[in-house]
Amino acid sequence: MAHFIEQMAYIGVTPWHGLGRRLSPKQPIEVWQREAGMDWKIQDSPVHFKSNSIGALGSIYTFPEQKVLYRSDTKAPLSVVSSRYQVVQPREVLEFYRDLTEVSGYELETAGVLKGGRKFWALARTGQSTVLKDNDQVDSYLLLATSCDGTLATTATPTTVRVVCNNTLAIALDGSNRAIKVPHNTRFDSQAVKKQLGIAVSQWDEFMYRMRALTERKVQWHEAMGFFMNVLCDVAPDEKLPEALPNERALRRVQGLYEGGGRGALLKSAQGTAWGLLNAVTEYVDHERRARSIEYRMDSAWFGNGAQIKQRALDAALRLAA
Template structure:
């Protein structure tokens, strides 16, 4: 590594969370390593819980995910993450910062010193960010989708621009589409009122697919949180926001 590379040891990640437990009452729920130990992470529960569109049966819990890498493949990253209780799907939500705009994560490059005090200051944005996230969920749960609408939503996520222009799809992506449609109908929690035949149900089908079934060249969890799986979930979320804002 270059001389300006700042190492963040696994101990620093866990010490950071110990402080959160003491100062903010966030229980450290779990911690682990990915990619043969090259990435380390820890997940803390904030205690914030909400029903989607006030549906108490479809609960989401708010978590803080902190991760770093030992090989510069991942900046030290803090992400606000929701977990859908009924199926354990994860979906990050934006950090609401008036000065810096909406950010999907708080990131500290390894060329900079990890400053726990500054990160904890940024975590003060959690409550406002969570409230905004809940507000965005409500119109998604209220927007009904036909079978054709759902297929078009999923196609928009997996089709390349060339495929969309030519009106075709590869056999591999057709299989992926069929999996998403199956999860849209039958994955855990999809029969709940907020999800059944709704845009929120379509987003949940994507998160369920990515977190529990999507094939990855490496670790599925690594992909779902930091790689191509995370990018697919983010694309689904942005597409759903676009659809609700156009109504």
């Protein structure tokens, strides 16, 4: 099977999916652009169609309300979009981090291209970090991603990474994700996005205060099962169990991760706690959930259904600790 990740680059430890080109730290944006496969442009052309009704060769007409987006390097088509569609170039995603890395202490950690160029992203460590019980370290990151096929707005997401297991989780408080989304009918203004992100990034301490509360919340066996049933099977704690459980395989696997099979599951911060419940779900979604390939799993965990499952798990864990 062809790789869903067309090309990517990273620094530090090899990513869990084993793909990408390893770079030494502190590389300039231009090196990232080349090594992450983001050194091309999205170009566009009006949509044309052929009619055979007039003459043997037919006639070519233009449909001005839509345009074809294609790669400047391979000329491969990417999508057909409205003529009002505002394109964000691969280079713009990396340029977003230039002043953050040169002045604000951020460090790019991974960047790459998905689905032949239809999606691309960059992930940078912000420099903020918190250590929970038993040296359980959680680092702060900023993920910027976009698409050129309408499947994803240009989205900047404050994100956490639990070091012991490399689980990712979007920062959210009071049921609200702190991601900044710019739809493609609007021009992407990187400076405006950074101003909005300043508020979100400043909430790191409050978010980690909530995560620390999860490590203090001891969980009984029936609470753990109710949590997993709610998050994975959409069964409320007081609801009668159906005869055939939906998602039973996932339920059993996540339970096993929570009960000691997961990375970091036996740390004092996680063993028998709401923090352990949350990380059992994030580990399952990021590393073990069934998918056509590991690349599809990553796309889902960051941008799709997997991200929604992790958000439900976070909301449920915070309710337990409330």
